[in-house]
Structures are given as C-alpha cells and as structure tokens.
Amino acid sequence: xxxxxxxxxxxxxxxxxxxxxxxxxxxxxxxxxxxxxxxxxxxxxxxxxxxxxxxxxxxxxxxxxxxxxxxxxxxxxxxxxxxxxxxxxxxxxxxxxxxxxxxxxxxxxxxxxxxxxxxxxxx
Amino acid sequence: xxxxxxxxxxxxxxxxxxxxxxxxxxxxxxxxxxxxxxxxxxxxxxxxxxxxxxxxxxxxxxxxxxxxxxxxxxxxxxxxxxxxxxxxxxxxxxxxxxxxxxxxxxxxxxxxxxxxxxxxxxxxxxxxxxxxxxxxxxxxxxxxxxxxxxxxxxxxxxxxxxxxxxxxxxxxxxxxxxxxxxxxxxxxxxxxxxxxxxxxxxxxxxxxxxxxxxxxxxxxxxxxxxxxxxxxxxxxxxxxxxxxxxxxxxxxxxxxxxxxxxxxxxxxxxxxxxxxxxxxxxxxxxxxxxxxxxxxxxxxxxxxxxxxxxxxxxxxxxxxxxxxxxxxxxxxxxxxxxxxxxxxxxxxxxxxxxxxxxxxxxxxxxxxxxxxxxxxxxxxxxxxxxxxxxxxxxxxxxxxxxxxxxxxxxxxxxxxxxxxxxxxxxxxxxxxxxxxxxxxxxxxxxxxxxxxxxxxxxxxxxxxxxxxxxxxxxxxxxxxxxxxxxxxxxxxxxxxxxxxxxxxxxxxxxxxxxxxxxxxxxxxxxxxxxxxxxxxxxxxxxxxxxxxxxxxxxxxxxxxxxxxxxxxxxxxxxxxxxxxxxxxxxxxxxxxxxxxxxxxxxxxxxxxxxxxxxxxxxxxxxxxxxxxxxxxxxxxxxxxxxxxxxxxxxx
Numbered sequence: 001x002x003x004x005x006x007x008x009x010x011x012x013x014x015x016x017x018x019x020x021x022x023x024x025x026x027x028x029x030x031x032x033x034x035x036x037x038x039x040x041x042x043x044x045x046x047x048x049x050x051x052x053x054x055x056x057x058x059x060x061x062x063x064x065x066x067x068x069x070x071x072x073x074x075x076x077x078x079x080x081x082x083x084x085x086x087x088x089x090x091x092x093x094x095x096x097x098x099x100x101x102x103x104x105x106x107x108x109x110x111x112x113x114x115x116x117x118x119x120x121x122x123x
Numbered sequence: 124x125x126x127x128x129x130x131x132x133x134x135x136x137x138x139x140x141x142x143x144x145x146x147x148x149x150x151x152x153x154x155x156x157x158x159x160x161x162x163x164x165x166x167x168x169x170x171x172x173x174x175x176x177x178x179x180x181x182x183x184x185x186x187x188x189x190x191x192x193x194x195x196x197x198x199x200x201x202x203x204x205x206x207x208x209x210x211x212x213x214x215x216x217x218x219x220x221x222x223x224x225x226x227x228x229x230x231x232x233x234x235x236x237x238x239x240x241x242x243x244x245x246x247x248x249x250x251x252x253x254x255x256x257x258x259x260x261x262x263x264x265x266x267x268x269x270x271x272x273x274x275x276x277x278x279x280x281x282x283x284x285x286x287x288x289x290x291x292x293x294x295x296x297x298x299x300x301x302x303x304x305x306x307x308x309x310x311x312x313x314x315x316x317x318x319x320x321x322x323x324x325x326x327x328x329x330x331x332x333x334x335x336x337x338x339x340x341x342x343x344x345x346x347x348x349x350x351x352x353x354x355x356x357x358x359x360x361x362x363x364x365x366x367x368x369x370x371x372x373x374x375x376x377x378x379x380x381x382x383x384x385x386x387x388x389x390x391x392x393x394x395x396x397x398x399x400x401x402x403x404x405x406x407x408x409x410x411x412x413x414x415x416x417x418x419x420x421x422x423x424x425x426x427x428x429x430x431x432x433x434x435x436x437x438x439x440x441x442x443x444x445x446x447x448x449x450x451x452x453x454x455x456x457x458x459x460x461x462x463x464x465x466x467x468x469x470x471x472x473x474x475x476x477x478x479x480x481x482x483x484x485x486x487x488x489x490x491x492x493x494x495x496x497x498x499x500x501x502x503x504x505x506x507x508x509x510x511x512x513x514x515x516x517x518x519x520x521x522x523x524x525x526x527x528x529x530x531x532x533x534x535x536x537x538x539x540x541x542x543x544x545x546x547x548x549x550x551x552x553x554x555x556x557x558x559x560x561x562x563x564x565x566x567x568x569x570x571x572x573x574x575x576x577x578x579x580x581x582x583x584x585x586x587x588x589x590x591x592x593x594x595x596x597x598x599x600x601x602x603x604x605x606x607x608x609x610x611x612x613x614x615x616x617x618x619x620x621x622x623x624x625x626x627x628x629x630x631x632x633x634x635x636x637x638x639x640x641x642x643x644x645x646x647x648x649x650x651x652x653x654x655x656x657x658x659x660x661x662x663x664x665x666x667x668x669x670x671x672x673x674x675x676x677x678x679x680x681x682x683x684x685x686x687x688x689x690x691x692x693x694x695x696x697x698x699x700x701x702x703x704x705x706x707x708x709x710x711x712x713x714x715x716x717x718x719x720x721x722x723x724x725x726x727x728x729x730x731x732x733x734x735x736x737x738x739x740x741x742x743x744x745x746x747x748x749x750x751x752x753x754x755x756x757x758x759x760x761x762x763x764x765x766x767x768x769x770x771x772x773x774x
Contacts, residue, residue, distance in 0.1 A: 017619030042622040062621040063659045087536035107540035110547040
C-alpha cells in the first residue's frame, strides 16, 4: 500500500494550467490521489468537498494569495499540511507566514518536490 | 531745597558714569563717532567734577579754570553738531558758523573774565540755543527715518537735546532775571537730569534696555523667517532673507553672498550690474545669470566670510581699493557684514551697505550678527529638507528597482518552472522506461516551446524598455497579423489560470493589419494579465476588438474592460509612467514591475497608435488601444518615440 492511500488526496493549487496538469500527472504517477484548483476560491471549495492531507500551494494566485487560502482551509481541515511553492524568492518567509516548514523555490527539481511531499506526509 | 540738590547730584553723577562708559567704548572701538561721544560726556563730566571739587572746598572756581569749564561746556553743542554730521551731513555754512560762534565765545570768555558781560552771555546762550535746537531736530528726523532700537536711541538723543535747549533757556532767564530764577546750572535741575538720562539711554544704552528695544524687530524678523522656512526655492528664500533683514535693520541696501561649496565662490544676486561692466570693476569678479561671483576673500563680504567674524567698514574704498569702482557703481561707502554660519556650517555672508556712516555702528553690527545667524539656521533647515527629499527620492528608486527585480524574476521563473517540470517529467518517464504516447510527447514539447516563447517575450520586453531608455528609438518588424486571433490566443491562456474570472472576447473573425505581432501580443498580454490581477474578486473581463474607418484610414480598436479595483483619480495621469503603479494596488499587496503599462504605451505609440484609460476607483477600468492598420514608419521601419512614449515624464 502506498503512502498516498494513507494520506488521501494532495491538492495542487496552481494558476498556470500547464504546471497544474504536469504536477498532477507526476504525483498520480507516484501513486498519490490528486485534486487541483486554479485559484484560492476553487481551492477552498475543492478542499471542502474532499479534505486533503497535503496542499501544494502556489503563493501568487488570482484573487487571494496563498496565505488567505491556507487560513480558510485550516478552519475546516486543521490537520492539513502545506508545501508553499513560489517564484518570489522568499519562500521561507511565506512558509513561516502560514506556520509550515515546507517550501519550494520555483524552478524546482521534481526529485526535491517528491522528497518534500513524502517528508510532509510522513511527519 | 533738598530735592533740588538731590536732582543736581543725580544728574551730575549720570554724566560722570556715562563718561566712564563712553570712554571705555571709545577705547574698545576707536571710531570717530565713539570718540566724539566720549568727548561730549567728557566736557560735561569735567564741569561737574570742577563744581564738585570747589563745592567741597567751599571755594568758587578760580578765574582761569572757570573759563576752561565754560569753553568745554560751549563745545557740547558743537560736538553734537559733528555727531549729526556723521550720519546726516551738516551743510558747511552751518558748520562754519558754529565754529565761528564757538571761537568767538571761547575767546570772549577768556578776554572778558568772570562774570562775562551780559552781551557775551546772551550771545553764548543764542549760540547754544540755535545749535542744540538744530541738533535736536536732526536727531528727531533721523529717529523717524530709522527702525527698531535705532529709532529709540535717536529719539532719546533728540529728547536729551530738547531738554538741553530748555535748560539753556532757563539759564538765559536766570542771567537776565537772577532774582526770579533759582540758581541751577545747565548740568543740574530737572531738565539737566532729563538731558543726562536721555543721553545715557541714547548714547550709552544699557544692555537690558537695548534688548527690550530690539525685541519687536527680532520677533518680526523671526515671524517672517518662519514663513520662509517652508520655501525650498533658494532664490526666493534669499530674497525673503534680504527683505526681512532690510526691514529689521532699517537699511534697504542688504546683500546676501551665498557660499557655493562646489565651485568655491560666493554668489550675490544683483540686478544693478551687467556682465560687460565686470572687468572694469576690479579683479576676481565674474558675472553669470544675474549673479555676481567672487572667490572667498574678495570684497567686504568675502573678507568677512574668510575671517568668519562681523566687519564694520566705514570707508570701503580705503579698505578695499582694488574694487573702488564696484563700490562707487553700487553707491557703497559704509558696509557691515556678518557671516551666516551655524555650528561650523558656512552658508555665506549677510551684509548691509549705505552711503553714510552709522552713529550706532556696534549696535547695527550686533543686530546684523544675530540676523545672519538666524538666516544660517534657515538655510540649514532648507538644506536638510532638500537632503531629506533627495534621500526619500533615492529610497523610492531603490524600492522601485527592488520591486521591479522581484516581479521580473518571478515572471521569468514561472515559465522556466514549466520547462523544468515538463523536461524533468520526460526524463523520469524515460528513466522508468515507461511508454510515452507520441501525442502526449508532442503536446508536452509544445508546452515547453510556449513557455520558452513567453520567457523570450518577457526578455524582449525588458530589452525594448532598455533600448528606449538608452536610444529613445525602437526598431519594429511589422508583418501581416490578425489582432482578433492574437487576442483569442492570449485570452485562452489567461482563462486557464483562473476560476473566478470569466474572460470574454468580442471580436470579428479577423482584424488584419501590419503590426509587430510579438510586441502587440505583449501589449495585449500585459493588458489582460493586469485585468486579471487587479480584479481580485473575479468577474467578467471583456476584450473587444473591432475595425474602425477614420479619415486617416482604418484603425483597429482594442479595449480591455475589467470589474476590478480601478485606478484612483490621482494616479490616472501617471499610470503609464515607468515604475508608476496605482496606489491602491500597492496597498492591496498586488505585486508588479510598474513597467507593463509604460511598455504598452511605448509599443502602441511606436505603431502610431494611442492608448487611454477610463476608470473609477473600485468600479473597474477600461483600457482602449487605437492602432492604425499600417505603421507609418521610415524606410528602416525604425520609429523614434519620444521619451514620453516610454512614460518618462520625469526627465
């Protein structure tokens, strides 16, 4: 049984369609169940419908930013873990803003993404 | 009798004390005026001393001494006349007549012995009366023409002269009617005391009284100065200082030499000189743009600046003969200057010049020194304000650069990440020896190409902005392009990035023109991504394209309408300027480079088109682009948009 079966879906929140699709494909290929959202509003709605254990969260999104999205999801899914993904250059500070220790700087290696996802799920 | 004796002793004591004070001042500042004042009180003091000595001995003054005392007393009106001559000038017939009368009086006193005959006494009283009355009027007129403490000092002397005149009339009456008039000397009695006190207040003004007299003029200067402090324009500030100092000192000829540290010169604003005159007026002078410029150490102001202490120059031509021509042209005989310095920061010199000597020069000097120091404080405040403005402007530029860098790198990293993730995924699949469907592979490679194209477009946008910055020109490559199709492609890309926005395109099948397609694509992309970015609550974004026929030919009209934050009215005029961003965007923490709209305007203008915006804050915005279907360009297709096209109105 893969780890993915234990933790439920991974929610990929990413406004770039190509990135969203590619991440979804890669994670599914690793055996995870994946849900996706284009922006904050959709992310909250998807998370409510199917509570994720892990959220890959792009910080700059149309409408609200990653911080606001995390805050809303935590209301009904306090256990959710977040991996902040951003091209801003201050991913660590962004991660600290939502009290998570996992973050990735864009552009990132797929292997790094996988290690981070595994670590976040296993913790 | 006791009160009369007391008054007499008091008035005599005042003369002796003031004599001591004026002698001390004449030693400290040996000038004609200070020496004349000391002699004036000396004449009175010797008379008083002789009266005291022989009174104490119970003897009457011996004949010779009595005549010397009389001669000294007779010199008082003449000394006063010389003082008037110092500041106002006395016509020579008056001076000669007074000298003749004084000589006749002194000789008469020695020849006729004591008591003098009635005729001589009447003659001497007439001399005394006429001269002191003339002097009283001269001082009163000067008091009216002066300001501040000088008015009061001159006024006190005028009152003193008036009292002296009355004392003399009383003495004359006593000579004519000895039985009716009490035995009072000129230096005793109530008028003698008033005369002594008035002269003390006028000629040897005590410090506390001087400070009280100066207070209103300084307060007025400070009030004027306070109003000027906010003035950052240096010439206006200097004119203000000049006007305030002229009023506070009661002298219109105020000059301000401003120290130009960079060029190491003092600069005086003047409208009375011309560049052609300068060579003839003395060495070391130059004249540029209504400014007389001198090295430090040249002219009275320059010498004062180098010495860093106040100067009172009674005869400027003798003091600085090299520049006698300049002083004559400017009508300067007497000059007072004080350094405008505060805590070792040197700002220049403040000075006044007149065509006449000053009776109370030390007083004028002290006042000028205080004003100069205050002027220096004002100039320092202005310098600090200026420095603060520069520092703030520099901080804004640094912040803009940081934001630009952060935003640009973010925008570049996004397609770069797409390339890296897609390529990495292909590598992983190959490593796992997973079968790759050909169509999927082609699709992924196309996505990699599209991401690379977006990166290239972004880099080209940066390069275009840099070219416009450096050369103010841009080489377009117009080809046949379909704006409607191009808009649909951009809209499709953005539609995939958001669930809260609905991106709607209203366009005919095709709108064809001769345009630089990659650049126009960036223009549309910038406008649409702004519409998405600045509508954080979502909504419909309407992109409309149509063709319009005008007298100048066909034009493609593109509009992008969003329901978002809008642009505050105050920012509308500057929104197309490079690095300018709507203040509400920054407040909402929406990131951006601040060059997107500047680029839009530059590219649209380079195509011979225009871009405009219509917006109300919190009610969205409509950007409208009007593009001629053919670029009106030169043979090389190179356009030269002005720097304004770049949005650079600051330079």
